[in-house]
Amino acid sequence: QKEVEQDPGPLSVPEGAIVSLNCTYSNSAFQYFMWYRQYSRKGPELLMYTYSSGNKEDGRFTAQVDKSSKYISLFIRDSQPSDSATYLCAMSGGSGNTPLVFGKGTRLSVIA
Amino acid sequence: DTGVSQDPRHKITKRGQNVTFRCDPISEHNRLYWYRQTLGQGPEFLTYFQNEAQLEKSRLLSDRFSAERPKGSFSTLEIQRTEQGDSAMYLCASSLGWGNYEQYFGPGTRLTVT
Numbered sequence A: 001q002k003e004v005e006q007d008p009g010p011l012s013v014p015e016g017a018i019v020s021l022n023c024t025y026s027n028s029a030f031q032y033f034m035w036y037r038q039y040s041r042k043g044p045e046l047l048m049y050t051y052s053s054g055n056k057e058d059g060r061f062t063a064q065v066d067k068s069s070k071y072i073s074l075f076i077r078d079s080q081p082s083d084s085a086t087y088l089c090a091m092s093g094g095s096g097n098t099p100l101v102f103g104k105g106t107r108l109s110v111i112a
Numbered sequence B: 001d002t003g004v005s006q007d008p009r010h011k012i013t014k015r016g017q018n019v020t021f022r023c024d025p026i027s028e029h030n031r032l033y034w035y036r037q038t039l040g041q042g043p044e045f046l047t048y049f050q051n052e053a054q055l056e057k058s059r060l061l062s063d064r065f066s067a068e069r070p071k072g073s074f075s076t077l078e079i080q081r082t083e084q085g086d087s088a089m090y091l092c093a094s095s096l097g098w099g100n101y102e103q104y105f106g107p108g109t110r111l112t113v114t
Helices: none
Strands: A011-014 A019-025 A030-038 A045-051 A054-058 A061-066 A071-076 A085-093 A106-111 B005-007 B010-013 B019-024 B031-037 B044-050 B053-057 B065-068 B075-079 B088-095 B109-113
Touching: A011 A019, A019 A085, A019 A106, A030 A061, A045 A054, A045 A061, A045 A071, A071 A085, B005 B088, B010 B019, B019 B109, B031 B075, B044 B065, B075 B088
Parallel strands: A011 A106, B010 B109
Antiparallel strands: A019 A071, A030 A045, A030 A085, A054 A061, A061 A071, A085 A106, B005 B019, B019 B075, B031 B044, B031 B088, B044 B053, B065 B075, B088 B109
């Protein structure tokens, strides 16, 4: 079993839909959780960063962490064609400056 | 603030040749990380530095790989005697450290070994 599991998709939604992206993990030491967006042949771009359990909102994006279930989510409201990309969850434990462990990424297409 | 930069962006090399990649982190970021990403996979950790000290190396980093960060500024990743399995995107990331853990990635160097 991999430390971080993420459904690779692809996921296709109509413009304006609410998108839900999820990851599960097995290492209870993980404390820091991030979501990255990666366009084709580009480097990952940091979208959201949360520490421990709880919710965090930034514009159309909401990140949720449920440490008791070892489950994290990213919600995108009012999705746009420009949101079409691969979304990677990543996490680290201990001091937080340790290397990130990534999921495989979910490929999202938002259709106009 | 210009972000993390990497050079070259693309490299095509023949099997058996040596290649070197460069990463310039965000100014004042004292942590620098190298990751490797293959098609359809998330990035995998290779090694990281705090200032000039290399703190951890993944078991993915074979003896053919070496990384340096002289003077705690830019970093280089060298692959000796390249193999076709080394073909991947090599990503560099930096973080401020000191309680600030967000890692910012560069555009990557895409390596193709023929």
